[in-house]
Amino acid sequence: MKRILMAGMLAVSAATTAYAADVKVSDAWTRATAPGQDGAMIQLVITSKKAAKLVGVACKDANMSEMHSMVMEGDLMKMRQVDAIELPAGKAVDLGEAGYHLMLIGLKKPLVAGKKTNCEMVVRGADGKDTKVQVISKIKPLAESAHHEHMHHH
Template sequence: MLKILLPALASFALACAAPVQAQPAAKPATAPLPTVEAGWVRATLPGQKGTGAFMRITAREPMQLVGVSTPVAGVAEVHEMKMEGDTMVMRAVDKLELPAGKPIELKPGGYHLMLQDLKKPLAAGATVPVTLVLRDAQGVQSRMQLELPVQAATPAQKKH
């Protein structure tokens, strides 16, 4: 019995002594999250199934806004509105570039967050949780949690 076990034990010992393979280095830490100012969501009327969210985003390092989510909507996307000839066109975009130090406005009539398939009307005075999905220059994704107030009018309209 010992003659049978000794070769097996020797093979096991050699396998355990084999050099360890180096693991790939961990991805570098993500860039600092951007600052978000003047964020808000447009209030809706009963039965309205979509609305927009708006804000000013300033990244400290180059990054991209690559997604958005919120529990109040079945679909949340980064959208662009622009004129193409005589027609205003709105469409989802895969990413929005956030250059370092340059404020990017998400506003009515331009880039914005589109919240569709709303689960209930959004009344002025409420707040909406929104999660931004960001990707830094190294490709590392991070999430930024926001609580945006619901308003019937743009902040600029409220001042007049």
């Protein structure tokens, strides 16, 4: 009897974090920063079981974190802050492919290849309830082709 009760309690406590388990984040990454660079972009894939919205982000290594969209204006790639990113139920949203990224502004320290950087995202369900989702991003080496960083408007 006692065992069954414990199993039940475990299931309940799993369910609390679990709303977080309803949201899956994978392939989160950014690039190592060049000397003097004080901003960075994070890409990731996010899947929410239920229809939801990504409504906020806070990253440990940055003074400010935002969600950005990228749009081509003529030959120029421009970035804009967005308030929310739609997460259709069960659909893997690749921020990069969807034209979004997370933006770290005012880095507190350089991002070093091979290390990781942590962020916390806020996902709002259709019921208005917010869930915090941890994101651990791999830091890839700075590549020559990391062109986006140079178009940064901040």
